[in-house]
Amino acid sequence: MKHLTILVPTGDGNNLSSIVGAFKIFSRANAIYKQRHGHEVFKIELVGLNDCEQYYGGLFSVQPQKTINELKKTDLIIIPSLNHCYEQAVDQNAAIVDWLDAQYHRGAEVASICTGAFLLAAAGLLDGKTCSTHWSAAHDFKERFPAVDLQIDQIITDEQGIYTNGGAYSFLNLIIYLVEKFYDRSVAILCAKIFQIEMDRNNQSSFAVFTGQKAHEDDIVRQAQLFMEDHFMENFSLGALAGQFAVSRRNFDRRFLKATGNTPLEYLQRIRVESAKKMLESTSKNVTEVMYEVGYSDVTAFRSVFKRITGLTPIDYRGRYHKSALV
Structure with a gap:
């Protein structure tokens, strides 16, 4: 059985829905696959820096099953969205950044959701690769990570075991994409029907709002x-x-x-x-x-x-x- 890690970064600005959504869809995919084939594809665990993380001013809490120090090897890592607190989150999660780099070079594949791409890029894993993130964070991302080929129109990118996706609830499309890749097409289609997610959506351009970049000195x-x-x-x-x-x-x-x-x-x-x-x-x-x-x-x-x-x-x-x- 493979191991799936859903990261729980530290910091109040992180996005709870992309943690819960990934957990629910992969859990359902496991159940479908087990019913058909007698075994699950992934052991799914939430992994973080601490035993408990508080989100949204303490309204919600997440209790990871392990810390990154306790998990030496994994096969697939999901990095959740960091919402608009991506700059602060990179600084707060320096240990996760180092851990991501080590795990990727041990053979793990890594998927980032929305602004979770900032953690992935901070680990150096996107240098020379294509990447997507939320359109509203595109300028900041380009400024901080010029070596990354940002494809902001794309909902999903897939290159050398690295997966990224666009903003907000488009993470559901990425999870369905990964279910198809690691399970099979029929499981992905059934999950898409159960959770009512549009299959094969690959562009986020129609959602972008152009405001004009004026944070410069010229x-x-x-x-x-x-x-x-x-x-x-x-x-x-x-x-x-x-x-x-x-x-x-x-x-x-x-x-x-x-x-x-x-x-x-x-x-x-x-x-x-x-x-x-x-x-x-x-x-x-x-x-x-x-x-x-x-x-x-x-x-x-x-x-x-x-x-x-x-x-x-x-x-x-x-x-x-x-x-x-x-x-």
């Missing part, structure tokens, strides 16, 4: 950002915008990318798509009307940019998120 770039946000519906030249600040287009592009993580064109496209998303969600305007209002005049170009950024066509996005479709 005043020219910040002024350019504000101009774009105020005039995105107008037809203006990015070269002319660079000229307003007496910098060359090449230098403007370089500074903009360094400060925001986007080229000026990408930034403008994201502003326009974010505005289009809001109109598609809450107004009765058709796609053509929305297209013109956010600064596009070509249907093919608008559809292409919208789908690249959100993963959905404008029509599909409206069908999923418009208020009338949700009633």
